[in-house]
Each structure stands twice: as C-alpha cells, then as structure tokens.
Amino acid sequence: MAGYRYEEVARAIADQVEDGVYGPGDRLPGVRKLARQFGVSVSTVVAAQHLLEDQGVIEARPRSGYYVRLQPRRPAEPPETTHPEGQPTRVTGQALVLRVVQAANEPHMVQLGAAVPHADFLPTQGLQRAFSSVPRRYPGRATDYPFPPGPPELRQQIARRMADAGCRISPEEIVVTNGAQEALVLSLRAVAEPGDVVVIESPTFYGLLQAIEGQGMQALEIPTDPDEGISPDALALALEQWPVAAAMLMPNFGNPLGHCASEGRKREVVALLEERGVPLIEDDVYGDLAFEAPRPWAAKAYEARGGVLYCGSFSKTLSPGLRVGWAAPGRFRDRVEYLKYAASAATPAYPGFAVAEFLGRGGYDRYLRRVRGDYARAVARVSRTVAEHFPQGTRQTRPGGGFVLWVELPESVDALALYQSALAEGISLAPGPMFSPTQKFRNFVRLNCAQPWNAAFEQALRRVGELARERAG
CATH class of the missing domain: 1.10.10.10 (Winged helix-like DNA-binding domain superfamily/Winged helix DNA-binding domain)
Known part of the structure; x- marks a missing residue:
C-alpha cells in the first residue's frame, strides 16, 4: 500500500x-x-x-x-533532419525579413516573429546603474572614438567570459563590433570573395543569409539535425564536391532549430574544416542561454590553427539596443580589424563602457542564473500551447537553450499565408521561407517565446493555432 x-x-x-x-x-x-x-x-x-x-x-x-527540471518531461515530436538539394545557390527572398523585424517596433503587435527578448527578461536596472557610472569611471573617454579593436576594459571582460565557452584567448585577440551582425559580415568579408560558396545549416538564421547575399556569395545548405546540428558526413561530401570558401554555423542553440551540437560533433566539424583549410565563422549569440549548466563550449574551443572566427553579442542577453558585439577572428584578426575601421570607424563608447562595468561587477553571472530559468519556462509554455492548439501532426523542436521554437505544420499549411492572416490580426510570425536561401520550409514557422506570459499572449498563440487548423483542413 x-x-x-x-x-x-x-x-x-x-x-x-x-x-x-x-x-x-x-x-x-x-x-x-x-x-x-x-x-x-x-x-x-x-x-x-x-x-x-x-x-x-x-x-x-x-x-x-x-x-x-528545465527539460520538458514529455518532449514533442521534432521535425526530421533536413535534406536540401546539395548545390550552391544565390540567396533570394530576404526582403520579407525587414517587414517581420519592423513589426517588433509596433507596440500593438503581439511579438511572435522577431527573436527580440521583451524588456521583462532583461537586467534593465542593473544596466541603468552601469550607464550612470560611466562618466565617473571613464572620465573623458566616454566621448572619444573607441577605434578598433575597441575599449581594452570591454575586451578584457569579453575574454574572461569566453573562458566559460572553453576559449582561452587574450583581450588583444578581440575586435569589438556593432552587434554580432557586423561581426558576421566582417568575418565573411575577411575570408571570402563575391561569388564564393559558403556552407550553412538548413534551416539557418536569416542574418547569415543576408550577410551572404550582401557580399554577392552563394549559399550551400547542408542537412541539419534538429537536436545535433549539421551532419559531418554531409559536410565532408560537400567539401569534396564544391570549392567551399567558408562555413557559417551556429553550433550552440542555433536559430531557428535551437539545436546544440555535442562536443564530439563540434570537434569533428572543426577538424574536418581545418583539414580542408576552410575557415569557420561561428555565431554563438545564444551560447550563454543554456537552460541547464554548464554552458556548452564553443566550436572555437576545439580549433588548432586559428581558423575559427567567433562572433558574439550581448543583444540576446543584456539588451538588443546596446549593439555591443565582438569577433575573435583567430589568424584573421588584423584583416577584421581593418575592415571594421573601413566600414564604421568605431563603436559607440557609452554602451561598451557600460557593458564592461556591468560584467566587471559580477552582474552578468547573477542575471544569467535567473534568466536561464525564465527562458526555459517561457519556451515550455509556448511548446505546451502549440501542442494543445495547433493542427494534428504538428511537430516542434526541443531546444535546450535560447528562446525560439521551430514549428513544422502539416504540409497543406502555407506559412506565408498564415503569416499574412496573423499579421492582419495584430500577431507577428516568422515564416519558414525566411530561413532558407531558396525559400524552403513553406509549412514552418519560428516563434519567439521571450514575451511575458499573459492572457493576450496566450490568446494570440491559440489564434495562430486556429488559423493553422483552418488551413490544414
């Protein structure tokens, strides 16, 4: 009994x-x-x-x-590993991205589209104190040009943070940028030329696609597992078939899949690229947002020849509006530093010094301990609501970090039509074609979970499910 x-x-x-x-x-x-x-x-x-x-x-x-536990007890059925065509292609259809991200500035819109965290998830008060201390802590320097590579105090703090990702680098190896997007573009320009072939995950973050498109390069999609990330076997085959100039990957909680490659897979991918002499541009903006400790190591932790150009940012953790990012470009540092100066001369002084102050006081670690659980709960709530209210047969990813959810709808549901219908009702979505160079994933959507859980947000999710069910038949 x-x-x-x-x-x-x-x-x-x-x-x-x-x-x-x-x-x-x-x-x-x-x-x-x-x-x-x-x-x-x-x-x-x-x-x-x-x-x-x-x-x-x-x-x-x-x-x-x-x-x-921060992982769901009954995980949803994930989408299957992707199987793209396997040939380089020009990037098209990215004009839609601007319309989706612009909706993030509309106060009346329910924000399920752009991957922008709501202010409730951010350490606003701590950042305000850090900003107020800048004139006293850095007298005179807050009004100067912080020419590349950027303020040494900030680079020192970033180098300390990167140790948690398994990267032992010095502050001199870091170049401060205007967010991770500039770091990605500069890194790409440093290693590839117009017309070159760049390997990407499938699906991938539209910011990477825009960087490739903006430089007149071609994207080559590689099969990607929703849990483990890019397939090493498929990558090896692509490297044999095509003259690949670079790889742009998100091994830790990639956007939109939320996948996190195992340490063994990261080591295998880095070794494979090093053997072929192909630089890896690593986007690790979600690495600090693992739901459970410890933080996963970056792919850069496994390099041996300085061929990994690491790109990071505080936009997904501290504040999107800060635009404080960085690159740790390995042997390409001098080139990235020059390109940074040629592109934008310097970075804003105040945000950089404020971030250095916030990190130096230990506020970042305290904040991460709290927000990781907040994001885990947010993703779990959205996942549960999707399972309850979206059409039968819907699949969704099982991210272990970050705050986005990738949802596969029945094939009869056109994500672009769903996006338009939801937008007409004040709900922003990110349709799947945004995450492919040739607008694949037409029955997929990405959902931003980093919003306060209230009646309006829950009702918006349910309404999207209703609209999807109407189209599923």
Missing part, C-alpha cells in the same frame, strides 16, 4: 508539472508542506521525490530542495 501511495503522489506532482502549476526551474514545496497537501507521511513524499528524480521530472539542488 505504501508503494501505491508514493507512486500516486509522484503522478500527481508530475501532472502538476505538466499542467504548468510548477514550471521548468520552479522549486517544489518542502516535504512537510507536500505531506500536508496530499495527506501522507513525510517518508511517502520523500519516496515520491526519489521516483520523480529517477524519471527526470525533478532534480535535487544541494541545501536548496527539489526543482522541476
């Missing part, structure tokens, strides 16, 4: 987790309170907790109690 009771309690707690009473990262009540709630003994609750821990529903934290 005792066994039945603890299993019953475990099932009841698991149901509460599934129903959202306790979300990912939430602390469960203490054993005595749970014992009173269920009318059982403390020993029965302890046995139930051990069972839930074995099942992966909760986890113990020393001297703190039990917490709901």
Whole structure:
C-alpha cells in the first residue's frame, strides 16, 4: 500500500508539472508542506521525490530542495533532419525579413516573429546603474572614438567570459563590433570573395543569409539535425564536391532549430574544416542561454590553427539596443580589424563602457542564473500551447537553450499565408521561407517565446493555432 501511495503522489506532482502549476526551474514545496497537501507521511513524499528524480521530472539542488527540471518531461515530436538539394545557390527572398523585424517596433503587435527578448527578461536596472557610472569611471573617454579593436576594459571582460565557452584567448585577440551582425559580415568579408560558396545549416538564421547575399556569395545548405546540428558526413561530401570558401554555423542553440551540437560533433566539424583549410565563422549569440549548466563550449574551443572566427553579442542577453558585439577572428584578426575601421570607424563608447562595468561587477553571472530559468519556462509554455492548439501532426523542436521554437505544420499549411492572416490580426510570425536561401520550409514557422506570459499572449498563440487548423483542413 505504501508503494501505491508514493507512486500516486509522484503522478500527481508530475501532472502538476505538466499542467504548468510548477514550471521548468520552479522549486517544489518542502516535504512537510507536500505531506500536508496530499495527506501522507513525510517518508511517502520523500519516496515520491526519489521516483520523480529517477524519471527526470525533478532534480535535487544541494541545501536548496527539489526543482522541476528545465527539460520538458514529455518532449514533442521534432521535425526530421533536413535534406536540401546539395548545390550552391544565390540567396533570394530576404526582403520579407525587414517587414517581420519592423513589426517588433509596433507596440500593438503581439511579438511572435522577431527573436527580440521583451524588456521583462532583461537586467534593465542593473544596466541603468552601469550607464550612470560611466562618466565617473571613464572620465573623458566616454566621448572619444573607441577605434578598433575597441575599449581594452570591454575586451578584457569579453575574454574572461569566453573562458566559460572553453576559449582561452587574450583581450588583444578581440575586435569589438556593432552587434554580432557586423561581426558576421566582417568575418565573411575577411575570408571570402563575391561569388564564393559558403556552407550553412538548413534551416539557418536569416542574418547569415543576408550577410551572404550582401557580399554577392552563394549559399550551400547542408542537412541539419534538429537536436545535433549539421551532419559531418554531409559536410565532408560537400567539401569534396564544391570549392567551399567558408562555413557559417551556429553550433550552440542555433536559430531557428535551437539545436546544440555535442562536443564530439563540434570537434569533428572543426577538424574536418581545418583539414580542408576552410575557415569557420561561428555565431554563438545564444551560447550563454543554456537552460541547464554548464554552458556548452564553443566550436572555437576545439580549433588548432586559428581558423575559427567567433562572433558574439550581448543583444540576446543584456539588451538588443546596446549593439555591443565582438569577433575573435583567430589568424584573421588584423584583416577584421581593418575592415571594421573601413566600414564604421568605431563603436559607440557609452554602451561598451557600460557593458564592461556591468560584467566587471559580477552582474552578468547573477542575471544569467535567473534568466536561464525564465527562458526555459517561457519556451515550455509556448511548446505546451502549440501542442494543445495547433493542427494534428504538428511537430516542434526541443531546444535546450535560447528562446525560439521551430514549428513544422502539416504540409497543406502555407506559412506565408498564415503569416499574412496573423499579421492582419495584430500577431507577428516568422515564416519558414525566411530561413532558407531558396525559400524552403513553406509549412514552418519560428516563434519567439521571450514575451511575458499573459492572457493576450496566450490568446494570440491559440489564434495562430486556429488559423493553422483552418488551413490544414
């Protein structure tokens, strides 16, 4: 009978987790309170907790109690590994991107489209204090040109942060940029020429596509697993068939898939590219937003010849409006530094010094400890709502970090038509064709989960599901 009771309690707690009473990262009540709630003994609750821990529903934290694990208990069925055509192509159809991201500035719009975190997820007060301290901490310098490679104080803090990603680099190896997008463009210009072939994941972040299109280059899509990322075997075959000049990849919580390559796969991909002499431009803007510790290492951690051009930013963590990014371009540093000067001369002084101050005071680590759980809960809520209200047969990714969700709808649902219908009702989406150089993924959408969970947001998600069901037939 005792066994039945603890299993019953475990099932009841698991149901509460599934129903959202306790979300990912939430602390469960203490054993005595749970014992009173269920009318059982403390020993029965302890046995139930051990069972839930074995099942992966909760986890113990020393001297703190039990917490709901940040990974969902019943993962959704993910999309299948992509199978692109396997030949280089010009990038087209990117004009839509501007319309989608512009919707992020419309206050009346429900923001499911652009991957921009709402202010509620950001350390606004801490940044305000850091900004106010800049004139005192850096007298006179806050009005100067911070010429490349950028303020040494900021580069020092960035170098310390990159150690958490397995990268042992000095501040002299870093070039500060206006966000990660400039770092990506500069890195691409440093290693490739117009007309060259650039390897990408499929699907991939539209910012990478715009960088390739803007330089007159060709994109070569490689099959990509929604959990593990790019296929090393397919990459090796592409390198044999085509004169690839560079690879642009997002190994950690890539956008839009949310995949995170294993350390073994990162090592294999880096070694393969190094063997062929192909530079890797790594976009790691979501690396700090792993739902569970430890932070995954960057692909750059496995390089041996300085061929990985690492691009990072604080836009997804501290604030999109700061536009503080950087490149750690390895052996291409001098070239990137010159291109940075030629393109925009310098970076804004105030934001760079403010970020250096915020990081130096330890505020960034404290903030990350909180926001990782916030994003995990946000993604879990959106995922649960999609599972409940979108058409039968809908698949969705299972990201372990970041705050976007990639959703595969039934083939009869045209994502562009769905985008237009939702936009007419004040809801912004990111349709799948934005994430392909030839506008594939016509029945996919990407959802931004980094919004406050309230009645309006939940209703918007449900309405998108209704519109999709109408088109699914």
